[in-house]
Amino acid sequence: AQTVTQSQPEMSVQEAETVTLSCTYDTSESDYYLFWYKQPPSRQMILVIRQEAYKQQNATENRFSVNFQKAAKSFSLKISDSQLGDAAMYFCAYRSYFGDSGYALNFGKGTSLLVTP
Amino acid sequence: DGGITQSPKYLFRKEGQNVTLSCEQNLNHDAMYWYRQDPGQGLRLIYYSQIVNDFQKGDIAEGYSVSREKKESFPLTVTSAQKNPTAFYLCASSVIDKGLDEQFFGPGTRLTVL
Numbered sequence: 001a002q003t004v005t006q007s008q009p010e011m012s013v014q015e016a017e018t019v020t021l022s023c024t025y026d027t028s029e030s031d032y033y034l035f036w037y038k039q040p041p042s043r044q045m046i047l048v049i050r051q052e053a054y055k056q057q058n059a060t061e062n063r064f065s066v067n068f069q070k071a072a073k074s075f076s077l078k079i080s081d082s083q084l085g086d087a088a089m090y091f092c093a094y095r096s097y098f099g100d101s102g103y104a105l106n107f108g109k110g111t112s113l114l115v116t117p
Numbered sequence: 118d119g120g121i122t123q124s125p126k127y128l129f130r131k132e133g134q135n136v137t138l139s140c141e142q143n144l145n146h147d148a149m150y151w152y153r154q155d156p157g158q159g160l161r162l163i164y165y166s167q168i169v170n171d172f173q174k175g176d177i178a179e180g181y182s183v184s185r186e187k188k189e190s191f192p193l194t195v196t197s198a199q200k201n202p203t204a205f206y207l208c209a210s211s212v213i214d215k216g217l218d219e220q221f222f223g224p225g226t227r228l229t230v231l
Contacts, residue, residue, distance in 0.1 A: 004159070035219075045207065045222035091159055103167075103211060104150050104175065105220060107159030 006108035023092030121223035140208030
């Protein structure tokens with residue numbers, strides 16, 4: 001199974017500032033999918049952004065963007081103009097293109113993001 | 118509104134008892150999943166199903182069982198064989214596609230063994 005590593009258990013950012021959350025993964029596949037999910041205190045999992053490996057262009061969703069480095073197997077999430085509502089646990093996830101595990105996701109252990117006023 | 122419901126929100130179990138967690142979806146998704154979340158851990162896959170009457174073990178299936186008698190429903194039974202069942206359980210569903218399709222998650226069930 002592919003391994004997803006989030007090396008930052010906790011991060012802190014001031015409101016309106018920018019923060020980058022790191023994610024690396026291990027795979028021998030050439031095509032796959034990567035996701036960032038957010039889990040606020042309510043514990044509801046919410047999709048933040050997604051990327052297909054064969055697309056070189058980095059995905060962007062409003063204030064959220066990724067830096068996808070395929071050769072380095074790195075998929076970091078950048079949050080710009082941080083808001084108090086961004087405080088949550090963030091999970092990086094990998095999904096095999098070939099449907100290993102029925103298209104289930106392999107998750108990292110998460111990064112807890114604290115946003116300070 | 119379409120979505121995934123899980124019940125109950127909180128569940129308490131005595132040691133040695135089996136308990137069943139409910140998961141229902143009205144998104145017309147073929148695939149459904151059960152994940153377990155522990156503090157400091159990511160989500161780990163317990164079981165998944167891509168079609169009615171068929172399901173597959175995930176990474177941590179020991180001590181759990183599932184059924185898929187209806188497309189909309191994928192209940193999870195935590196058996197007495199599960200040595201450390203206290204955790205947060207999340208159900209998810211998705212279409213089956215080699216695309217970027219999102220997995221939708223339910224609100225979760227917190228299981229505590231007393």
